[in-house]
Amino acid sequence: MKNINIKKGYTQVFDVESRLEKAISSKEVALTPSRIPFIKPKLLVKKGDLLKIGSPVFFDKRNPEIKFLSPAGGVVKNIVFGERRVIKKILIVIEKEEYEQFESINHDKISKTDRADLVKHIINGGLWPLFRELPYRDYPNKDKIPPQIIVNLNSPEPEGPSPSVYLENEENNFFAGLEILNKLSDKTFIISDASDEVPDQIDKLITHKVAGNYPANDPGTFLYHIKKNIPENSSWYIFGQDLIMIAKLVLSGKYPTDKVVTVSGSMNKDDNLHYRVRVGAPLNDLVKHTYDDFKIIQGGVFRGYDTSDTPYSGYFENSFNLLKKEGEDALFGFVMPGFKKNTVSKTFFSFLNTGTREIECSLNGEERACVNCGTCSKFCPVDMFPNITYKAVYADEVEEAIFSGLLDCVECGVCSFVCPSKIELAKDLKNAKSEYYKEQV
Ligand code: SF4
Numbered sequence: 199m200k201n202i203n204i205k206k207g208y209t210q211v212f213d214v215e216s217r218l219e220k221a222i223s224s225k226e227v228a229l230t231p232s233r234i235p236f237i238k239p240k241l242l243v244k245k246g247d248l249l250k251i252g253s254p255v256f257f258d259k260r261n262p263e264i265k266f267l268s269p270a271g272g273v274v275k276n277i278v279f280g281e282r283r284v285i286k287k288i289l290i291v292i293e294k295e296e297y298e299q300f301e302s303i304n305h306d307k308i309s310k311t312d313r314a315d316l317v318k319h320i321i322n323g324g325l326w327p328l329f330r331e332l333p334y335r336d337y338p339n340k341d342k343i344p345p346q347i348i349v350n351l352n353s354p355e356p357e358g359p360s361p362s363v364y365l366e367n368e369e370n371n372f373f374a375g376l377e378i379l380n381k382l383s384d385k386t387f388i389i390s391d392a393s394d395e396v397p398d399q400i401d402k403l404i405t406h407k408v409a410g411n412y413p414a415n416d417p418g419t420f421l422y423h424i425k426k427n428i429p430e431n432s433s434w435y436i437f438g439q440d441l442i443m444i445a446k447l448v449l450s451g452k453y454p455t456d457k458v459v460t461v462s463g464s465m466n467k468d469d470n471l472h473y474r475v476r477v478g479a480p481l482n483d484l485v486k487h488t489y490d491d492f493k494i495i496q497g498g499v500f501r502g503y504d505t506s507d508t509p510y511s512g513y514f515e516n517s518f519n520l521l522k523k524e525g526e527d528a529l530f531g532f533v534m535p536g537f538k539k540n541t542v543s544k545t546f547f548s549f550l551n552t553g554t555r556e557i558e559c560s561l562n563g564e565e566r567a568c569v570n571c572g573t574c575s576k577f578c579p580v581d582m583f584p585n586i587t588y589k590a591v592y593a594d595e596v597e598e599a600i601f602s603g604l605l606d607c608v609e610c611g612v613c614s615f616v617c618p619s620k621i622e623l624a625k626d627l628k629n630a631k632s633e634y635y636k637e638q639v
């Protein structure tokens with residue numbers, strides 16, 4: 199077992215108790231295809247259709263065998279389209295909970311099963327997209343053998359589900375998952391946050407303990423610090439909880455419907471806790487209290503997205519943060535000391551304050567120009583100069599952007615957060631990376 203210490207990055211943690219609240223039962227679920235990166239969804243259902251758990255709901259036009267399945271049995275109540283007929287939401291009201299039955303494989307037969315058969319099981323069961331391929335983070339080509347698969351026991355977000363919670367009573371499924379991975383690649387790394395406790399039997403299998411600031415637990419950050427050659431840039435990764443879902447599918451032939459998520463944030467009136475919920479559950483089931491001045495950010499404080507228009511839990515995300523909405527700018531806010539405002543560049547006097555600081559969605563003013571302060575590069579976990587790459591992207595100098603590390607960017611959002619001018623570096627770098635990828639494929 200090796201230790202990796204990530205010295206850069208930035209940590210702003212909402213402590214989440216290692217306590218699982220009782221399972222939340224929902225009356226409806228929604229699938230939100232527009233939030234799944236890169237896919238081009240095509241519907242397989244219409245309003246009024248009766249679905250079982252595991253019935254196909256839509257597929258990816260780029261690769262029609264990749265289908266996304268229903269996490270509930272019930273009726274398609276509504277399909278909501280956005281601009282240019284983007285499918286925003288497929289709403290299913292839960293009624294009769296029957297399962298589609300897929301083929302299953304006994305645990306002791308996994309090692310004797312052909313790779314192609316196992317892959318077919320996972321694809322037919324709708325969970326292949328839980329595997330992601332670096333550096334672009336699309337789901338991988340099934341026929342490719344990856345140089346290695348990184349199993350990350352932690353969520354990349356510090357406030358995401360803890361393995362000490364979701365691994366409880368799931369050890370055998372996790373071991374079955376590792377056997378599946380052995381059929382997909384010759385090399386598997388299991389990484390875990392150095393500060394987290396995991397069951398002894400699994401702890402023994404961990405290859406790397408990672409310590410340091412966010413995004414120390416991002417598979418891309420880990421890869422950046424251990425990779426030895428260019429082919430390793432295309433490593434695959436999967437999160438521990440997702441591996442358990444794949445193992446359950448393969449062992450039982452049934453589509454797994456639920457997962458453990460966390461709710462936290464500076465505007466959370468309840469304790470910051472873990473919850474077991476249905477995939478696609480309404481966020482109202484998780485956040486009972488109501489008031490107007492918060493947003494639920496799904497997928498992490500630094501790089502998550504606002505769920506206001508479609509408040510349902512996504513296919514991948516498993517942490518939800520309640521943060522203060524951006525309000526109106528305070529009168530003469532620019533001359534106020536800002537003792538509670540977050541700053542790393544000493545723009546506000548909060549650097550003198552060791553107490554609580556606000557995390558909110560405000561940009562504290564209008565769009566401002568880069569002042570070449572270098573703060574973004576001091577915090578970038580993969581040693582980029584985000585301002586330089588950003589300028590190359592804006593000048594349409596793709597080669598220069600790639601040369602300055604665009605493909606190493608782990609899309610963590612730290613550069614945007616620490617930038618005193620609040621330039622959306624991370625968003626624009628991520629978009630540039632995606633565009634480059636689309637051109638390649
Ligand atoms: S450039 Fe990319 S990796 Fe570096 S801080 Fe910004 S988003 Fe994170």
Ligand code: SF4
Nearest residue numbers: 568569571572574617
């Ligand atoms: S932190 Fe912002 S203002 Fe400073 S160099 Fe980076 S982009 Fe420019």
